[in-house]
Amino acid sequence: MQDIISKYITEPYDLNLDSDITTLKVNKKSLLKVMMVLKSHDAFSFTQLSDLCAIDYSMYGESEWETNEATSTGYNRGIKPKSHGRIKFGDNIKNKDRTSRFCVVYHLLSIKKNFRIRIKVYLDNDDVVIPSVVDLWPAANWYEREAFDLFGILFKGHPDLRRILTDYGFIGHPFRKDFPLIGNTQIRYDPTLKKIIYEPVDIEPRVLVPKVIREKKE
């Protein structure tokens, strides 16, 4: 596969063979050209888009619990409010400086070659626009709507970029890592007003198990 890729894909790319599926990292500008080749060239014929999703890398590799040494504050080492489960709306959690926070991932399947490939496109922080692949695979339509709804990625050329999973009139992009797990608003029926009303959530954030990263012992 490596040879075929280097033979037919002329755009710049970054190949990773260590993962379970061959992974191609391409940049946004060459995405459509690469996808076109992958779909229609006989050497690939990736006729099916299995999956498309976005990832928010802003908390990648950050743990809540110091595992290497105990501190003098004892148990307090475990309650750094660093994950979406522990914050409330309006809390500003500090992210590591990342040049590319979001990533869009495509999983393609070639039925003819019985082969899968993963395409990753990293996006700049202030430019979350990416060309849409709906024209190549109509299956991308809802997947792109989902990525827009949950992460706020904008797909240029998408025919109908509406929210899909969240409520009508929802504010924010809930799967971003700085969106609290408990959400912002809750709804209930108000018997005096005789209608459904929205109000700020009154549940407390709670995570039972802290996020721990342990190095593997040799």
Add this chain to the structure above:
Amino acid sequence: MKQFKNFTMNFGPQHPAAHGVLRLVLQMDGEVIKDADPHIGLLHRATEKLAESKPYNQSIGYMDRLDYVSMMCNEHAYVLAIEKLLNIDIPDRAKYIRVMFDEITRILNHLLWLGAHALDIGAMSVFLYSFREREDLMDCYEAVSGTRMHATYYRPGGVSRDLPENMPKYEKSTLRDKSELKDLNYNREGSLLDFLEDFVSRFPECINEYEDLLTDNRIWKQRTVGIGVVEPERALELGFTGPMLRGSGIAWDLRKKQPYEVYNKLKFDIPIGKTGDSYDRYLVRIEELKQSNKIIKQCIDWLKNNPGPIMVDDAKVTPPNRETMKEDMEALIHHFKTFTEGYCTPEGETYTAIEAPKGEFGIYLISDGANKPYRLKIRAPGFSHLSALNEMCKNHMLSDVVTIIGTQDIVFGEIDR
């Protein structure tokens, strides 16, 4: 001349044929559908985000609740993905148990689909027949896991416990006399495998009963033949998988093409359709029932002759057994650690897909080396099927929308996640 505008109609979310909470906004020209816009998300529970804030094992239960008629298949994809990250291989007996329960799940799913689909189109009795067999399989679920639906039976490293030696029996009650009780318990005297063996021998005759009611039924054919036709190339582009793709004539099944567990050691065939209409998809699913039955039979034979461990022996991933825990300090510590902190997976990512009853159910799991997934993406087969609803419905009659929703085997647990 008078000008007519299209009529907009709201279908669901509270509609018995919407299979849960589907809201469809239909543009109608008389009785004919011009445009169908599904509004989904009414059952959105943010499973993926919840899983990101919990240790790996605590999310297995969420998987059951995705596609809540094929519970163990969802678990299977999730635990396989974790095992791939951890790079562990599970014992053969656990593999056979998993395959057996995957196929039981497939039968459960197809039976519910058959009953509900027929009921939607107007055939009442099939529903009653298919639920009769479902009950027996539900008892198998209960015997191994303690629950009838949301089993949480598969664990990373194997399955949570071995198959029971005794099948639970019906108990004495004032409502039944002795001979009735004996009739009810006639196949429950032995182990779970004996019970299943009896089921497997009875089941082909049951499939004949469903087919007697439907396959040559004039009304059934009028309602399904030529409805929701999808060409094979289009089916691929639309992201169809499973019976929806095979109904269009493409012989693609992950159990054969990218085998996992022990599917490469088992004998079974992949049925495909010819025309890609609702009737062909019905025939494909009926044939899959027969094939699943065959697979279960092969698993029973193997499992009867091959006792052995059902979990890997890796104290860092799987809990120790109760008895060693009472005596061994080390085991107690491991038990405490697995159930509080869990285990950390090495940094990396995997896309693991299995052939669920509805199609390709995939788990895209990214780990940053922590005890929780960094990102979990669930690729649900129904999501891409439903996104093609508009195309499949166009220029059909309103009553055919019900057929098409039925033939897609829609379950909102997995679509809305």
